[in-house]
Amino acid sequence: MGIHSDDHLIEKIRKGSWRNYAVLIDKYNTRVFNYVLFIVRNREDAEEITQDTFVKAFRSLEQFKGESKFSTWLLRIAHNTSLTVMRKSRPVKVELAESELKSLNGNEQVIAGLEQSHLRSVLDEAMGKLKTAEKTVVTLFYLNECSVQEIAQITGLGASNVKVLLHRSRKKLLSILQKMGIEEWTN
Amino acid sequence: MDKLGNNDDRLLKDLFQQSLTTSPPGLSEEVMKRIEENSKVFRYEPIIKPWIWWSTSGLFAAIMVYLFVQLEGGSFSLFPAYEMIDFVVTDGAAWFLSLITGIRLPELPGLYVITMIIFIVSGFSLMFSLGRSQKVSFR
Numbered sequence: 077m078g079i080h081s082d083d084h085l086i087e088k089i090r091k092g093s094w095r096n097y098a099v100l101i102d103k104y105n106t107r108v109f110n111y112v113l114f115i116v117r118n119r120e121d122a123e124e125i126t127q128d129t130f131v132k133a134f135r136s137l138e139q140f141k142g143e144s145k146f147s148t149w150l151l152r153i154a155h156n157t158s159l160t161v162m163r164k165s166r167p168v169k170v171e172l173a174e175s176e177l178k179s180l181n182g183n184e185q186v187i188a189g190l191e192q193s194h195l196r197s198v199l200d201e202a203m204g205k206l207k208t209a210e211k212t213v214v215t216l217f218y219l220n221e222c223s224v225q226e227i228a229q230i231t232g233l234g235a236s237n238v239k240v241l242l243h244r245s246r247k248k249l250l251s252i253l254q255k256m257g258i259e260e261w262t263n
Numbered sequence: 264m265d266k267l268g269n270n271d272d273r274l275l276k277d278l279f280q281q282s283l284t285t286s287p288p289g290l291s292e293e294v295m296k297r298i299e300e301n302s303k304v305f306r307y308e309p310i311i312k313p314w315i316w317w318s319t320s321g322l323f324a325a326i327m328v329y330l331f332v333q334l335e336g337g338s339f340s341l342f343p344a345y346e347m348i349d350f351v352v353t354d355g356a357a358w359f360l361s362l363i364t365g366i367r368l369p370e371l372p373g374l375y376v377i378t379m380i381i382f383i384v385s386g387f388s389l390m391f392s393l394g395r396s397q398k399v400s401f402r
Contacts, residue, residue: 097298101291109286123287130294131301196282218272218279250271 082146089137101130104147107220108154114203114215115158125161129154144229151220152230155212162208202252209233210245217242323385 082103088096108129113122132153133140140149203211212231216222224242228235 094298095295098291098295101294105286105290106283109290110283113284123290126286126290127294127297131297134294134298195278196284199278199282214275215279218276219283221276246271246275249275 083142086137086140086146097134100146104150107147108150111151111215111220112154112158114219115208115211116162117200117204121161121165125154125157128157132157144226148222148226148229151216155230198256202249202256205252206245206248209241210248213238213242214245214249319385
């Protein structure tokens with residue numbers, strides 16, 4: 077167990093060094109925020125849900141048994157919180173502040189023709205045409221790089237269901253992107 | 264499906280990864296502030312539980328009322344507060360002085376002694392409950 081491993085940090089937090097929780101927040105906030113943003117498609121809601129997720133996780137830290145990765149457990153909380161908010165709120169609209177968009181990963185080849193902010197807008201528009209369950213599995217798989225097993229743990233679906241849903245959502249997303257004119261890289 | 268094997272999967276992954284948005288600045292600080300504010304509510308609790316304090320005070324008040332009823336010959340005084348102050352300041356103080364100086368005042372009734380003990384205990388419990396606290400779990 078490394079000095080900065082999740083398990084080590086959680087152990088320290090449980091023993092009273094609760095300020096170490098900031099390290100875990102810094103480590104996972106981008107992944108959680110982006111996942112939630114793809115699901116709820118509203119920046120303000122996504123910020124609020126991300127905060128709530130970390131606060132809830134802190135309060136429930138005693139219940140984390142280490143049976144899954146901490147990130148999986150955290151995403152499960154984010155997933156449930158997002159669904160609760162979506163059930164309560166009105167239909168969502170896209171509110172992406174393009175000036176705040178920033179690439180964190182410099183893969184220069186594949187989508188070279190598209191600007192970063194445009195890229196996000198296109199993807200967000202395409203994702204908006206998917207159902208919530210489809211958005212969830214696609215985002216967890218491609219954005220959060222979760223395995224099928226982890227997606228099953230987060231969503232509460234069976235692994236075989238996840239596979240089917242993932243296959244269908246992926247085809248649907250590619251088809252939508254092609255119709256939007258993003259063909260140079262989907263072919 | 265579990266692994267990114269084909270071209271489409273790799274491209275979709277690239278698209279998602281490149282469209283990552285930065286999380287809002289100060290999110291970590293905001294969360295930590297919320298956790299800390301939450302924990303303050305539970306961080307301290309009085310050594311003497313409120314129910315002990317209220318029970319003691321209630322008992323004291325009941326005995327005082329009983330005492331004044333007895334002193335007034337079985338009926339309530341119209342000015343119990345005045346009577347109480349008079350009792351504490353004169354007779355009570357005289358008894359307390361006799362206790363610490365060792366000068367015995369034989370005319371002091373037994374009820375006065377009991378009342379003064381209750382009075383002192385209540386005073387201490389008040390001081391403890393208001394002035395002292397103990398640290399408890401932050402969660």
